[in-house]
Amino acid sequence: MPRTGLLDGPGFWERLLRLLYPEKCVFCGTILPETAKISTCKVCHATLPRYGRGFERAPHIPWVNGLFAAFVYEDMVEQAIHAMKFFGRPRTAHTLAFLMWEEMGRHPMTPDCDLIVPVPMHRRKQLSRGYNQSGIIGQALGEMLDIPVEHALIKTRHTKPQSLSTREERLTNLEDAFRVADPTVVAGRSILLVDDVATTGATLGACARALREAGASWIFAAVIAIAGK
Numbered sequence: 001m002p003r004t005g006l007l008d009g010p011g012f013w014e015r016l017l018r019l020l021y022p023e024k025c026v027f028c029g030t031i032l033p034e035t036a037k038i039s040t041c042k043v044c045h046a047t048l049p050r051y052g053r054g055f056e057r058a059p060h061i062p063w064v065n066g067l068f069a070a071f072v073y074e075d076m077v078e079q080a081i082h083a084m085k086f087f088g089r090p091r092t093a094h095t096l097a098f099l100m101w102e103e104m105g106r107h108p109m110t111p112d113c114d115l116i117v118p119v120p121m122h123r124r125k126q127l128s129r130g131y132n133q134s135g136i137i138g139q140a141l142g143e144m145l146d147i148p149v150e151h152a153l154i155k156t157r158h159t160k161p162q163s164l165s166t167r168e169e170r171l172t173n174l175e176d177a178f179r180v181a182d183p184t185v186v187a188g189r190s191i192l193l194v195d196d197v198a199t200t201g202a203t204l205g206a207c208a209r210a211l212r213e214a215g216a217s218w219i220f221a222a223v224i225a226i227a228g229k
């Protein structure tokens, strides 16, 4: 059976299902036509808070050679990411990945990457949530960019959420929290590290460091949204 990729739009069964369970815009909840390719209405699509820059240097995140953010982490984007994380809406992750890919396409200076590596969750957290949103975003992005995806990183211990930590805690919280399962997978490769949100950049930095120490040659990072402009 041919695979229905994100870029093909919904197949027959998906359209039929949508007659019973109408697809809604992930940002405003408007019901969409059953032929809609992505779960976003035209109005929201036109007014998304785009970050509007390509891959750029991120001096505050050592180990990362370039950072791409599709949107600013505010309002509608913040709410959609929150819904994806806490209300179990992997479909939202697919839509956000598509929008991220679309934004990336507006900037021609996208680096050549050999591998996509999603930022991992601790195993226990993933079991309770049921999925890792960065993993879903990474998989979808890999399909659209035609880059293989490797879940090369492991989160070795549970850490307090960065958003609930003090500044001092944030700096030490993530030390040695990530490691590469098999360094031969990343050695000498150019990596695109994928996560949902960059706030301080500490998580991306800790992941990038583990990848670099395992021998990765270049590490670029891409997030759906970046906090603070």
Ligand SMILES: [Zn+2]
Pocket (backbone or CB within 6 Å): 025, 026, 027, 028, 029, 030, 040, 041, 042, 043, 044, 045
């Ligand atoms: Zn909408």
